[in-house]
Amino acid sequence: MHRHRSIRATLAAVVFAAVTLVTGHTAQAAAPPPGSATRYTMTAFTNTSESNMYVYESPDATGFRLLRGPAYTPPSGLIRDPSIIRHTDGRYYIVYTTNWTGNTIGFATSTDRVNWTFLRNHTIPVAGVANTWAPEWFVDTDGSVNVIVSLSTTGADFKPYKLTATNAALTSWTQPTVLSGIGPNYIDTFVVKVGGTYHAFTKQETSKYIEHATATSLTGPYTFRHTGNWAGWGNPREGQALVPLDNGGWRIYFDGYTVGKYFFSDSYDGFATWTAPAELPGLSGFARHFTVLKEVVSGGVTVPAGKRSLRSVNFPDRYVRHLDQLGRIDPVSSSSTAQTKQDATFTVVPGLADPNCSSFTGADGRYLRHWDFRIRLDANDGSTTFKQDATFCAKPGSASGSVSLESYNYPGRYLRHYNYELRVDLYQNSDTFRADSSFTVVAPWA
Incomplete structure (x- = not known):
């Protein structure tokens, strides 16, 4: 038996202004103080249904309990790949894939993470779009609200595009802008920002590996830093999503869809190395392509001194x-x-x-x-x-x-x-x- 690897909590916390949206895309390198607690909320579709969303919560990003399932069914179409944020208005919003083919993404909202209301389907104004997959929220440090979505015209030319909200109600969006340097043939792009660097984790559709690229601007140009089986996650893998942990590390979740398992892995050195993948307890093989929102809420427990x-x-x-x-x-x-x-x-x-x-x-x-x-x-x-x-x-x-x-x-x-x-x-x-x-x-x- 050999000694386990020491932890190097080197990721700096990103401090947002009060107007910034609460998201799961930035690091907070400390456990919450007494009287408060960390809460992780997961929104997922499942192996049993692409038309129903389930909602889970966890105190530790590992052991999730069901809040409600199904919690939301859209008026029509699918609810694949639901991504969650909490907006400055205090409400929760999801964006999701509405169908295997088409040019729309869906939006819904909730005040309590349990009861959801359909808002609208948004048409992507790009000519010839045949597939609109895996929209993911990304809230930048300047407060801008973005959706990163994978678009294709042929089914084999996927690239990530950015849409930016032009109003606080999240009802108006810019024309899509490609994230240059990624693709074609990359899907499920998930972006986080550490310091001044944007990190894109994206699935290479030919090799089926999750790869890592960086840029100094959200729209790029991105340079690939790690490709192939660089993190030891294997393939095929997809549906990746990242969330910060209380000790300063980052956790990535991803779907081993051919083996019917969902995994997680942690990094503490700026995404260079990762722990061996572990199955997500209780939900591996059931929950699919989700995101996890981290919040600090009132409550929690302490051990008296x-x-x-x-x-x-x-x-x-x-x-x-x-x-x-x-x-x-x-x-x-x-x-x-x-x-x-x-x-x-x-x-x-x-x-x-x-x-x-x-x-x-x-x-x-x-x-x-x-x-x-x-x-x-x-x-x-x-x-x-x-x-x-x-x-x-x-x-x-x-x-x-x-x-x-x-x-x-x-x-x-x-x-x-x-x-x-x-x-x-x-x-x-x-x-x-x-x-x-x-x-x-x-x-x-x-």
Whole structure:
């Protein structure tokens, strides 16, 4: 077993003015402060229906729960590839593919992400357009609202085009402008901006790989930086969408449509390298070609500072403790030895990697941290890796008043017990996992 890769949170946060739309296309490199929480909203069509949209939400961009499905059915046509933003008017908007052939894209709106109202189909004013696919919102740092859409006249000459809203109601749009340097034969182009650089992730229709190009202007010219199987995602892949994570990284989702699976992968070094693809828990093989909107909303949970003990939700006589430097859950009671009570007591301090999260020290000042995904108690060596390994971010647990502790540097992995041993495991869409990874913060045993 080899040591897992250290995280390099190098992406800078992009700060928007108050008038800017809330989108999932820019990075926010910090967990939200107490009293607030990160919320990820997914809009997707499914393997079972191209005419119904499902809506999901998640606290961590990994474990999504259904809000409503179907949540929206257009008056006619399809609802493939729904892309979501929240506008300055506080409303949510989707744009979507209306049909396999044709020259329109559809728009709908909602105040609550659950109930949706059809707005209109917009005709793309380009002569000879036969296919109008995968429209994606992109809100630039100047506040302009854009849709990036793949257009083709022959079915084999797809290129990405930009439409820009000319009014705040999003009812009027400019003539389409091609993103130069991409295509022909590229579809599903998804754009994010980091600093002054635009990054386009686009599917090469011949090789079926997702490739990466950059530009200093939204309309290009784009230069390809990574082609072929550069990220280790394999092929065929499509339907890619990106979202920023709380630790400064980026997550990409993509559809392995020939194997019926949906994957995600993370990057922490400016999109140069990516983690090995993992299946999206619970939704792989069901949800298709979606986008994910990140917002900070009120609410959330915290772990109070000071001396505390953590009681297992599904084994309430057992508590988090360390034994021979390794984390476990063991029975603790009033008749337990003083040493056992002390081993099951931790001091909660601001997270070493992010003060809006938490770190846990034992009586001797050593920290709970993960190493090869196993929980252990180690002395702080001052390294960035240690600080990240020893930082956990509180999310709502499976029982009322409980918390789950997400790994800071492995988003989607949670502190959980398995055979009473503590480790950080990738979220699983099961009641057992949710209970195994939930703890109640109680008064300290020592």
